Amino acid sequence: MRYIVIGAGAVGGTIGARLFQGGHDVLLIARGAHYDTLHRDGLRLITPESDETLDIPAADGPVPTRDGDVLILATKSQDTVAALSPWPTGLPVVCAQNGVANERMALRRFEHVYGMCVWLPAEHLRPGVVTANGDPYSGMLHVGRYPQGVDELAEQIATDLGKHGLVGRATPEVMRWKYGKLIGNLGNAVEALLGRVDGMGEVVTRARVEAMAVLDTAGIAYATSEEEAEVRGRRVGILPIEGAERGGGSSWQSLARGSGSIEADYLNGEIVLLGRLHGVPTPVNEVLRREADRAAREKLPPASMRLETLRALIDERCAT
Incomplete structure (x- = not known):
């Protein structure tokens, strides 16, 4: 399974980095100077316990997809529609965003939509650099089907998140959270x-x-x-x-x-x-x-x- 993180800023960059450190296949999607730095130098993840530069694959737009790809959408809500529009609608989408409108927007085009409640204190102010202040874990992420329920993929995502530096929890009531x-x-x-x-x-x-x-x-x-x-x-x-x-x-x-x-x-x-x-x-x-x-x-x-x-x-x- 490959995680394609659309919006590799503070939240997306940290989630992508932690999944990558946990041994998962990850692709970061970014734009402009941030993409240029990721592509050239990798992602620098600064946490209370470490300062690492990770050679995570990056792209500045849609790439050919394959079976098993999962989209993790970590843009701001005002960018949701534009960020999702180029991607195949058969892929599952995980909305790792603030607010409660993104899942509904995604469901208009994508059949398999998941909500993610994100508690993850992080900053992204410089190209190629993400600072994650959470300790001992960088964040806690609740994930579940939208509008409700838990399936095998939700369980797998929660498990994968929990392998390195994050707490993942599958929940049937993700929107309540x-x-x-x-x-x-x-x-x-x-x-x-x-x-x-x-x-x-x-x-x-x-x-x-x-x-x-x-x-x-x-x-x-x-x-x-x-x-x-x-x-x-x-x-x-x-x-x-x-x-x-x-x-x-x-x-x-x-x-x-x-x-x-x-x-x-x-x-x-x-x-x-x-x-x-x-x-x-x-x-x-x-x-x-x-x-x-x-x-x-x-x-x-x-x-x-x-x-x-x-x-x-x-x-x-x-x-x-």
Whole structure:
């Protein structure tokens, strides 16, 4: 079985590297300078215990496929459709992404779709380099059929992930875990806009409380933060790495790279969408989505907004 990792950034690069270290056949798909560096030098994976350069095969687009290939999609949600469109629809697709919309998008074209709930603290800010801060394991990955269920392939993927540096778990309710992760990811926009500042937790809490009200009204099950903490235990702690100060999560990294886009439409925007469908106001998440999109579009750096400004925008929206 060959794992084709589409989007070899922080998450995809770490998953691909750990599968490769576990003895599996891996192909990394990347673009631009990142692909050039991977092709020329290999992938440099920096973790709390090691700094290795791995000679993992890489390509900058679709390649001829074969029986047994599995696509692991690790792009941002806004890139899902374009990233999948060139690939044969008979291949299984694993959506190793934040948010809950990717599996549905994939299922329009691909028959065999799997969700993956990703807890994996990592950064990708330089071509060819991925820093993974998780310890003693780089990440914990729940995988299951979409919309629900576990089959032989899901079990095999979980087993393969667990062979080196990751914890893999097959679960029949992967989307329940992903909705729980979605609630946690609502703070990504706050971190991207403000950086890590005193008082940001209050805004994050308001966004999450709003989201839980929406999900409860919609009748959508989600894992609680207590469940997540119990399952992870101490297996995926975050340790500092000398010479590689951790900046922030995926949305923070999108602004830091000046990518021009951010996944807020599929995180905070998912809550806004569900709120509108079910008649639940979502002013906090609406403002976070709007302002994160604006920051990405204008290519502003992380932490370009003051906490007082964001609070005022939210209060203004709540009052209308």
